[in-house]
Amino acid sequence: MTLRKVTFRMYPNVVQTERLTELLGLHQRVYNTALEERIAAYKDRGESLGYVAQAKALTQWRKQCPALAGVNAQSQQNTLKRLDLAYQAFYRRVKAGETPGFPRFKPIQRYPGWGYNTHGDGWRLHSGESRTSKSGKVKHHCHGHVRLSGVGMVRLRGNARTQGTPKTAEVQHKSGLWYLSVTLDCEPKRQGGTLAMGMDWGLETFATCVDAD
Numbered sequence: 001m002t003l004r005k006v007t008f009r010m011y012p013n014v015v016q017t018e019r020l021t022e023l024l025g026l027h028q029r030v031y032n033t034a035l036e037e038r039i040a041a042y043k044d045r046g047e048s049l050g051y052v053a054q055a056k057a058l059t060q061w062r063k064q065c066p067a068l069a070g071v072n073a074q075s076q077q078n079t080l081k082r083l084d085l086a087y088q089a090f091y092r093r094v095k096a097g098e099t100p101g102f103p104r105f106k107p108i109q110r111y112p113g114w115g116y117n118t119h120g121d122g123w124r125l126h127s128g129e130s131r132t133s134k135s136g137k138v139k140h141h142c143h144g145h146v147r148l149s150g151v152g153m154v155r156l157r158g159n160a161r162t163q164g165t166p167k168t169a170e171v172q173h174k175s176g177l178w179y180l181s182v183t184l185d186c187e188p189k190r191q192g193g194t195l196a197m198g199m200d201w202g203l204e205t206f207a208t209c210v211d212a213d
Contacts, residue, residue, distance in 0.1 A: 002186045003167070006141065008158035010171075010178035012151070017178075019151045024173055026071055027079045028111040033061070034083050035103055051084040072122030072149045078115040115170040122149040125166045125182060127156075140164075146180055154180075162186045 012020055034054050041047045055077055062069045068076070086103040094100045116123045127141035139159040147153050148171070164184030172179040200208045 004184050004186050006160035006182050008156040008180045010180050011155040016151050027114040028108050030079050032105045054080050074121050075114050075116050113172040119166040123169050
């Protein structure tokens with residue numbers, strides 16, 4: 001199977017835009033709070049918090065904050081994983097003797113968005129039918145809608161070059177616009193064989209072919 005990404009432009013209405021902005025702020029809050037806890041744990045106790053420990057703590061955060069409880073839990077875990085990956089990259093650069101670049105707190109203006117790991121858990125793509133352009137190219141997953149937990153059905157524009165099954169998604173906020181980046185699990189177009197063949201072009205004989213037999 002081949003994984004390919006396709007990005008759709010989202011067209012939320014006014015109410016949906018407000019909710020998306022609110023969700024962006026909540027994910028930014030989870031990211032910065034988790035980073036603050038990691039720094040405090042290391043300074044106060046010499047303890048290095050990892051993803052597993054913070055994923056467990058997330059359950060308590062959701063109980064204490066009703067706003068967080070209304071957000072898809074898997075997407076919040078994805079935000080914690082994003083911080084964990086930033087730490088892993090930091091340690092890798094330190095080990096390689098490169099400029100470390102310690103993970104930073106992110107202001108809302110520079111927070112990129114959030115993701116979903118499983119299709120159907122917090123999001124579901126309702127793509128349009130395949131279409132053939134005037135040049136003869138087939139476009140798949142044309143436009144359609146995406147249903148986001150807590151937001152509703154949001155209109156999309158865009159298409160994919162390859163037909164596939166939706167797997168993961170990321171909601172992205174760039175320059176005041178909203179996008180949905182979807183990872184598709186696609187069937188490979190070409191399949192290689194298991195037999196070997198050799199060919200030789202000559203002057204007297206145009207081509208001499210030798211196969212595995």
